[in-house]
Amino acid sequence: MTSSMSRNDIILFAGFAAVVLLLPILATPFGAAYPDLLQRFMIFGIFAIGFNILFGLTGYLSFGHAAFFGVGSYAAMWSFKLLSLNAVPALLFALIVSGIFALAIGYVSLRRSGIYFSILTLAFAQMCYNLAYSVLTPITNGETGLRMAMSDPRYLDRMFFDAAPGMPVPSLFGMSLGGWNGFYFSAFFLLATFFLAMRISNSPFGLMLKGIKSNQNRMNYTGFNTRPYTLSAFVISGMLAGLAGALLVVTDPLAGAERMRWTASGEVVLMTILGGVGTLVGPVLGAWIIKYFENIFSSFNANVLNSFYSFLPDGVREVAVTISSKFVGEGWHLSLGLVFVLIVVFLPGGIMEGARRIAAWFGRMGNGSKRASEARAQPAE
Amino acid sequence: MFEVIFLQFLNGLDKGSAYALIALGLTIVFGTLGVVNFAHGALFMLGCFCAVAFRRLLTLETVTIDPEKLSPWGQPLQVREPLVQAWFGDFGAILVNYSVPLSLLLTVPVMLLVGVAMERGLIKFFYKRPHAEQILVTFGLAIVIGELVKAFFGPNPHPQPMPTDLRGAADIGAWLGMRAGVITYPLWRLIYFLFAVSIIGAVFAFLQFTTFGMVVRAGMADRETVGILGIDIDRRFTIMFGIAAVVAGMAGVMYTPLLPPNYTLGMDFLVISFVVVVVGGMGSLPGAVTAGFLLGILQSFASMTQVKAIFPGIDQIIIYLVAVVILLVRPRGLMGRRGVMEA
Known part of the structure; x- marks a missing residue:
């Protein structure tokens, strides 16, 4: 963990950061350069990176990740209502609550693997969704969704200053988080998440997770207890989903149960597969593409x-x-469904694998030697 | 008290029948091909829409303007007459009335075709690939099927009327010698239950008493050996996939009067049916059927007001709760064979 980053990593991170921060300019030719959409790019990028830490590294396919996303949304909303309009406590609170949820659900679900794990996570997510719609209405406000109101107590804010007039909106130490501010706020977290994912996948911990993916039995036989590792991965991934959910509430102050449905869980699976499972950039790319086409195509x-x-x-x-x-x-x-089926059938590695193959093909075209393609097979990321 | 319990038991039967039929098909597919089919709910939904399409065909109508009569709005009266009625008279009207059960005639060949095409066209490439990829590709396929249905039939539910003769309620209490009118049960639900039981019986009989079924069972136990004996087991498994699709489709057709289908119906049922399969034990046909009925009935009991007063919200989560408990204490499910998918 202590080893410093390799040169490739630094280049990759710098490149990624440059793309993210310049996105308002880069997205202009695509007609996507408005803060609302770009913010969703950031948020679902975080969600997909988080999902990939579990699925990409350990191979555990969770079909219930939307539950953590939804829980994060509700937690952030309650922090806005009860504590403060500041986004920092809201995010912290969301991270803690979704982390607890992930710990509990992960502890139970990870006792099984393969399809059983998928079904267990799906079952838990559906339970959360159904409960949010029915009995937990006092907490979730059911079908209407939870939103802020003038009359919320906001104890932390009240200790320091009086309520400002007008509709309450989330802020960051007094700075409004609407428009481009919100985008850069989310972009900061996307970069932080990306950095975290990069460090994890290079660390001994990440190697352990990859080992679990390729052969869990062998890992067990060599004397490792794999459970704590998978559980940590699950919790990290759940917390990142919660963070994404909270950020979505910062942008769009409404938390609804729809976000916990299995369709939402399916969406993040689609994003990750489309971009490329187990790669660093892939999930973000997948999230961006899906959100972009959702916006443009629809x-x-x-x-x-x-x-x-x-x-x-x-x-x-x-x-x-x-x-x-x-x-x-x-x-x-x-x-989307057709593309997804085609990707799973022909290109299980997603867009990243496609790019790699094209690069390899061009490499072969270029100097006609096999060595070039071998060299290209190890991309910069 | 007995009446209340008995009534809840009956109420659970129709949902339980649907779960059992879908879970049966899922288990057939898993047991023969070893494929986890997330598109099976979509097949159920496709069956529902066979009924919708069949009714649309039957009620194609001619519109003639009758200039002598006026409608209440003062326009010339439009006389609509379904073509079948024009051609066959009263018999045509009966046809329209019984469109739901009659659409089974359309559903069986269509679903067989869809099932075989699906297996040959897509699923067969996934035998050897990991379960996660099977889930992913069939999940994508389910989205595609759902969206295709949406493109043709629109996003709204399509209520299907049941035949007028079968609309009443059956006084089951009176049949069993109790006071009349205490336990009444909608006739169509009773029919659905009997239909499901006969389909399940037919599938089991087919597997148990025919040579084809024997070969399939042998293939489920040891595919390789059957192949070595010179039997084209792949073709038989493809047909079994088709049969599973037909079962799901028929379950869907008969369910339409109970629940107006829309394009998301498949997934809603699939999620529960998977839970059913897991509870019953992956690969165990009797397990799937038992668990289907069991969970349907449990769900019905959990939605009693008395129960809900003690555990609020239990009706929403009971199925998942049972699944979690079963998976944790008995991984191979109620009737799963030892060693099959126990990890």
Whole structure:
């Protein structure tokens, strides 16, 4: 753990940081350069990195990670309501609460592996979701979702100053967290998470986790008790999910039970697989791509399509519009599902593996020697 | 008190039947092909929509404008007449009335085709790959099927009327010699239960008493040896996948009058059905059926007001709670074989 970072790591981190911080400029040509969307890029990036620490490193496929995301949201919201409008205590509180949840659920679920683990996590997440909708309504406000109100006590704030007039909004020591401030606030946490993930995957702890993934029995036979390692990975990953959930509340002050549904758990699985399981950059990339297309594709409608196909003759255009309208707008999940199936079938390593293969192919094209492709097979990240 | 308990027991039967049928198909697929099929709920949902589509076909209608009569709004009256009724008269009306059970005729070939196509087209590439990847690819497939259905039928639920003759309630109490009117049970739910029992019976009989079934059982026990004996076991397993799809589809068709289907229905049932399979024991057909009925009935008991007064919210989580307990204390499930997926 004490070894300093290698040169490659520093380059990778610097490159990643540069991309993230320059995203407002880089995303402009794609029409994505507005704080709301970019903030979601950051938040789901954190969620996916956290998920990848569990699934990518240990191979345990959790189908209930949205539970921690939702718990983090609710915890942050309650901190806003009871303690302070400051985002720092909210995030801390969310980390602690989701960590406790992850510890409890992980302790039980990790007693099984493989598909049983998936089903156990799914069962716990569904329990959280169902309870949030029914009995726990006093805490979660059920279907309406939890939001802030003027009349919230906010004891910590009240000790120092009087309530400001107007709707309460989350802040950071008095600085508003709307707009670009919110983006950079989330970006800071994404970078921190990325750094953490990088350190973990290079540490002896990370190696241990990878060992568990490739052969848990052998790890046990060599005398390691693997349980504490998997449990730590599970808790770290759950806490990061909670952090992401809390950040989402900072941006959009509404916590709803929908976020805990198994569909939300499925989404983070999709992101990680799409980008590349077990890689550092992959999950973030997957999260960005899914959020981007969710945003862009779902805004497509018949008019946009008509103008897009305007070069075609009338009859052909109608057919083209009818067919493609099934894949965009409301139906963009169809494209997502198809892409996902294709990725799992043909490219289990996700986009990162695709990039690697293309790079290797170009390497071969370049100097026609096999050595070049071997060298390229070890990418910079 | 006995009546209340008996009534809750009955109430659990219809849901339990659906769980049992879906879990049966899941277990067939897992037991034969060794594939964890997250798209099985989507097959159930596809069955539901076979019923919807069949009814749409039956109720295709001609619209003629009758200039002599006026509608209450002063426009010329539009006379709508379903084509089947125009062609077959009263018999056509009966056809429309019984569209749900009749759509089984459409469902069986369609689902068989879908199942076989799915297995040959996608699942067969995943026999040797880890369970996690099987889950992922079938999960993606479930999304695709759900979204395709949404593209064609829209996101809203499609209520399906049950045949008018079967709408009443059965006075089961009176049949059993109790006072009349104490235990009444909707007739369609009773039919659904009997339907499920006969399907389950048929599947078991098929596996138990036919040569084909014997070969399949042998293949489930030891695929390699059966293959070495010169039997094309892969083809038989493909057909079993088709049969599992048909069972799920038929379960869906008959369930439509009880719950209007929409495109998310599949996943909602799948999550529970997986829990059912795990509780029953992976790969155990009797286990899946027993656990299906058991959990359906348990859920029904948990939603009694008296129970909910003691444990608030228990009706929402009982199934998952049972699954967690079972997985922790008896990993191979109620009836799972020793050594099958126990890790």
